[in-house]
Amino acid sequence: MKRFSIYSTLFLIIFIFVGISPAASAEFYIPVVKDTDESLIEIPLKLDQAINLAGVKLVMMYDKNALEFKKASKTKLSSSLMHIVNSKIPGRLIIVMAGAMGINGQDVTLLTVRFRLKQKVAADLNTLVKITAAELMDTKLKTIEVKIREMKPLPKP
Numbered sequence: 001m002k003r004f005s006i007y008s009t010l011f012l013i014i015f016i017f018v019g020i021s022p023a024a025s026a027e028f029y030i031p032v033v034k035d036t037d038e039s040l041i042e043i044p045l046k047l048d049q050a051i052n053l054a055g056v057k058l059v060m061m062y063d064k065n066a067l068e069f070k071k072a073s074k075t076k077l078s079s080s081l082m083h084i085v086n087s088k089i090p091g092r093l094i095i096v097m098a099g100a101m102g103i104n105g106q107d108v109t110l111l112t113v114r115f116r117l118k119q120k121v122a123a124d125l126n127t128l129v130k131i132t133a134a135e136l137m138d139t140k141l142k143t144i145e146v147k148i149r150e151m152k153p154l155p156k157p
Contacts, residue, residue, distance in 0.1 A: 026050065028058070028134045029149035039117050040070065043129055044109045045095075047136075052102030053144065055137035056081070056095070056110065063128040064091035067115040077103055078110045102139040 027048040033041065045058065062069070072085045072095060081099035095111065113129075136144035 025145035025147065026053075026136060027147045027149050028131050030129060030131060033129075041067075041115050041117060043113045043115065045111045045113060045131070047108045047110055048106070048149075050077075050103050050105050050108045050110075051144070052104065052138040052140070053136060054081075054099055054102045054139045055135075055141075056097040057133075057135040058093075058095040058097075058131060059133040060093040060095065060113070061130050061132050062091055062093070062115065066118055066128050068118055069093060070114040070116055072111045072113045074111060075109045077105055077108055083111065100139075 029046050029048070030043055031046060033043055045060070047053070069087045069090075072083065072093070074081065074083055074097075078097065080101050080103065081097040083095065083097040086094040086096075093113070097110065115129075131148050134146045134148055136146045138144055
């Protein structure tokens with residue numbers, strides 16, 4: 001009986017701490033995109049870690065004078081999630097992804113966003129796009145804390 005009481009108490013303590021612990025935090029970022037002579041560029045939208053990730057809302061701004069949005073494609077890992085891209089306002093993308101099964105991984109590319117370069121740009125490509133807002137949700141519909149990492153431009157040679 002005493003052993004049952006000890007196990008019950010330990011179980012209760014673990015349950016309480018697990019139940020109130022916040023979901024793990026994550027960080028969204030765009031890796032450094034090198035200049036290209038191509039007219040189409042692909043920009044990966046990356047997450048440093050995904051733990052039971054089931055929902056994403058992402059707002060991305062881009063220079064509408066230099067870039068024209070073409071499409072956003074899921075990756076193999078994010079293929080189980082549905083996605084919708086609202087691109088009605090040039091210069092802004094609102095991306096929503098959701099799925100019943102969560103995805104997991106480290107340094108995950110969730111989407112690849114394709115743009116057509118309207119003109120040759122003198123600035124680094126990373127200065128033309130920016131993630132301005134992000135929200136994540138896990139499979140239990142709990143909010144996952146997320147930060148947006150600012151990318152530094154490439155150093156000049």
